[in-house]
Each structure stands twice: as structure tokens, then as C-alpha cells.
Amino acid sequence: MRVLAVEDDPRIASDLSAALGAAGFRVEICTDGEEAWFLGDTEDYGLIVLDLGLPGLDGLTVLKRWRANGREMPVLVLTARGTWNERVEGIDAGADDYLPKPFRMEELVARARALVRRSAGQASAVQSAGDLTLDTNRMTVSLRGVPVDTTALEYRLLAYLMLNRSRVVPQTELLEHLYGDDDAREANALEAVVARLRRKLGAGAIQTRRGFGYFLDAGDGDR
Amino acid sequence: MRVLAVEDDPRIASDLSAALGAAGFRVEICTDGEEAWFLGDTEDYGLIVLDLGLPGLDGLTVLKRWRANGREMPVLVLTARGTWNERVEGIDAGADDYLPKPFRMEELVARARALVRRSAGQASAVQSAGDLTLDTNRMTVSLRGVPVDTTALEYRLLAYLMLNRSRVVPQTELLEHLYGDDDAREANALEAVVARLRRKLGAGAIQTRRGFGYFLDAGDGDR
DNA sequence: CCGCGCTTGTCAGCGCGCTGTCAGACGGGG
DNA sequence: CCCCGTCTGACAGCGCGCTGACAAGCGCGG
Secondary structure (H helix, E strand, C coil): CEEEEECCCHHHHHHHHHHHHHCCCEEEEECCHHHHHHHHHHCCCCEEEEECCCCCCCHHHHHHHHHHCCCCCCEEEEECCCCHHHHHHHHHHCCCEEEECCCCHHHHHHHHHHHHHHHCCCCCCEEEECCEEEECCCCEEEECCEEECCCHHHHHHHHHHHHCCCCCEEHHHHHHHHHCCCCCCCHHHHHHHHHHHHHHHCCCCEEEECCCEEEECCCCCCC | CEEEEECCCHHHHHHHHHHHHHCCCEEEEECCHHHHHHHHHHCCCCEEEEECCCCCCCHHHHHHHHHHCCCCCCEEEEECCCCHHHHHHHHHHCCCEEEECCCCHHHHHHHHHHHHHHHHHCCCCEEEECCEEEECCCCEEEECCEEECCCHHHHHHHHHHHHCCCCCEEHHHHHHHHHCCCCCCCHHHHHHHHHHHHHHHCCCCEEEECCCEEEECCCCCCC
16 A cells, blocks of 8 residues: 655654554655645555645645545645644645644554545455455454354465455465465475365365366356 | 633633633633532533633642542643643643633634533543453553553553454564564563453453454454 | 562463375376 | 376374563652
8 A cells, every 4th residue: 555655854754654664554755745746646645644834835735736636545634733723724625634743653553544444435354255255354254154263374375365266376376375485385285275274164165276276166156 | 511611810701601602502600719619520511611720729629629529521721821741730630631821712612612522422532342441541441341450561552452453463563563663572572461461351352363463352243 | 879569571381273294085087 | 997186184293372480670669
């Protein structure tokens, strides 16, 4: 997920970059209002952290222009001047959340996460194929609504198949994904994992294409 | 909604009455500390606006006495002496918000509205999952309504899990949140904290997802 | 400034269960 | 019928997470 952090104070910018980066975001820093407006208008960010006090173009103006142009990405506004008026102005201009300085980085990250989650339309983080349902937030698997206990490795295998459910995933690719190419395992290790999963999920869930690899049964209708 | 305005300066008191009244509050004025304490302790207000400089009884003392008696209505503190120390004192004494004089009436009304809204929702202050309840204002934890003593570190861990209660929080993320990436601790430090928390909260509160991380037991139906 | 107690990181040990390996069975394709 | 890829049950090793003990750190009060 790409994040644009608009902040002219280099120390705060560096902290932002570190904290958001550690939280798994791909952070881009921008210190100028003009540039921020251009980037936000042309690039595609999952979130923008916007300081109001900026050289070049005022943060509120930038935000208003984005919204006027129909840009709908979530924007988290930072400001040193934590007056109520500014808060109202910021929210009126289209900010999705507001954080007065000084703040703790943990809080910013938490709010950033919340914003992203919300903007994803709480994109359910739930995927399904056939009778299988996989909740990537809770890291749980259910079969026809019944929760199924899975180990870490089994879950990762299932998640990868689910991610690529439209195609047959070669054994070699699965091996590489599960273990990394550094420490290689025999193909049989993978087969063992598949076998254990099949015992839990039923034989039909994971299908084998002999000589190629595995794929999830899409399960729409019966063939 | 009844509001008590404690303010000895007649001009400000009159302005308060006008502004809050126009905002839809039923305003009662009180100019004396003793009387304020009595009213706040016996009557039921949705909000109290409290000036610190008072004849009779000091505003901070009044506030502390209310809190000591378990009165939990939101209190917005006004003070001419806008020093940081006083602000800390006020918040320590149990103030919910703070406004240094001079201020514009619009801002006061806005903050008053915010306080009322927050105290009505209270959602921002208290979160719960399963049998656990966490008050982020008072930094307290309770289990089935029974208060539980937690250390600072334990509280921060719990609060973070609570904030992310919809998902499994990876060990690495928790480590980073608790300690920062600069001074790394072993994973075992985290496990030790979890163990101590489990001793206090019962084994079921914090669940382990082996190979991934921890998450709070949502119990049955939250949110 | 000293001493006390609470907090907290580290260490070592331990037990469970995950997981890779092996051997043998199975079965599809030629 | 044979070959080879895949499946499966058994088994053993060990890695992960849990726990109790301990000491250093730190704040706090005297």
C-alpha cells in the first residue's frame, strides 16, 4: 500500500517514514504543497498523511483541490495548531481524520490503519472459493461456515492457493513460496502438507493437476 | 441537557449563558466554589464548565472532590493562567478538556458539544472484547467488571491488542510497538509479558495463533 | 543519597504438536 | 502390464511458545 506523507519538518518526516514503513506501508515523502497537490492528483495512494503548515501551497488548499477533482483517497491531517476551528475546517475540506501535534507515532499508525481499513470498505478481508472461506485478518479458515483448525504452514499454503485461485499453481512455485528458495525441501514435504489439509477439508477442496501442480476447486456448480 | 457554568466574573458568566443557551443547553450559573461543589455533587448535569479562579473554594479542589465522590460528568476547565503545569494539574484532577483564557465563545461551544458527544458515546474511551474492558482515559483494565491491576507495559500490550482486536497481531509488530525497532528485545520478552497478563486475566483472554501472533478473544458478539 | 520494592528482560528447561522424511500403496497413462 | 508421479500413514526431531527463577533497572520514599 502506497502512502504519501506531506510534511516539511525533516525530523517528523523521517519519523513518519520510519513508523509507517515499519507498519508495512510503502512511504513516499513530499515537503512541498505544490508537489503534494500534483502527486496526490496524479498518483494513486492508499492513504495520504497531510501536514497543514506547508511551504508553497497551504495544506487545506491542497486538500480542497484534491476533493474538487474527485480524488477520494483517505487523508489524515496533522496540524500543530490544534484549535477547534482548524479541525472543523480540515474536516470540512474533506479530511478523514485529524491528529493534533504533538502525537505519538503509535497513534498515528493506528489511525492510519483504521483509515485504510475503513476506506477498503472493510473489504471483508475474507476470500472464498467453493465451500472454503478464508479470513486473512483472523487468519482462520472455515468450511461451509464451520471453523477449521489449521497450522501456520497449512494456512499459508491455502492462502496462496486462494490468492491464485484462477490458475494451477506449480509445485515448484508453492515450494518456493512456503520455504524460500534458500532452504529447499523435497517435493514430498509439500505433498504431506496437502494431504493433511485434505484430511481436514475433504478430498475435493484441493485438486491436483498431475505433472503441473495444485489448484482450488472453484466450486461454482458441479461439473 | 443541563449545563452548570461556574464562573465568578459576571461579564464572562453572562456571555457563557448566552452562548451555551443559544447552542441549546439549559444553562445554570454559579459564582462560588462551595456552591459549585454542592451543586455538582447533588444535581445531574450533562456538562460542567469550570473556571479555576474562584472565591470560596478553588476550582481544582472542587473538581477533585467531585471525582473523589465518583461524579463522572464531563468537565471543561477554563483558566486565565494558561501554563502547562496548570493544564497537567487540571487533567490530573479529572478535567475532560481545557480552555485557556482568553477564548472565543464559538470555540467553547464547539468543545462543549464535543465533550457531550464523547461522554454520550463514551466509545472513544472504553473498549471491550469478550470479558475484557479497557478504559483508555483512566488507563484501567477490568475483567467482567472487576478491576485488574496492570503494569504500564502490560497495559500497552493489551491496548494495542484491543485496538486491533479484529485481526491477529504478529509478534514482530507487537515487539515493534512496545519497544520500537531501535532497541530490539528477544521475542521471549514479549512472551513473558503475555504470560504475566494471562496469570491476571485468565488463560483464555489472549489467544495464540502459533506461527503468527496473538489476538484477543472476541468472546461472543462484540461491536 | 541510600535503600527498598516493583517492574521487566533474560535464561534455561520443558512439553506439545508441527513438520519433514521415509517407505509403501495407489492409480493414471502409455 | 510397467512406470512414474502422487498419496498416505507412521514416526522422530525439533522448533515454538510457555513458565518459573533470577537479577538488573528504575522510580520512589525516607
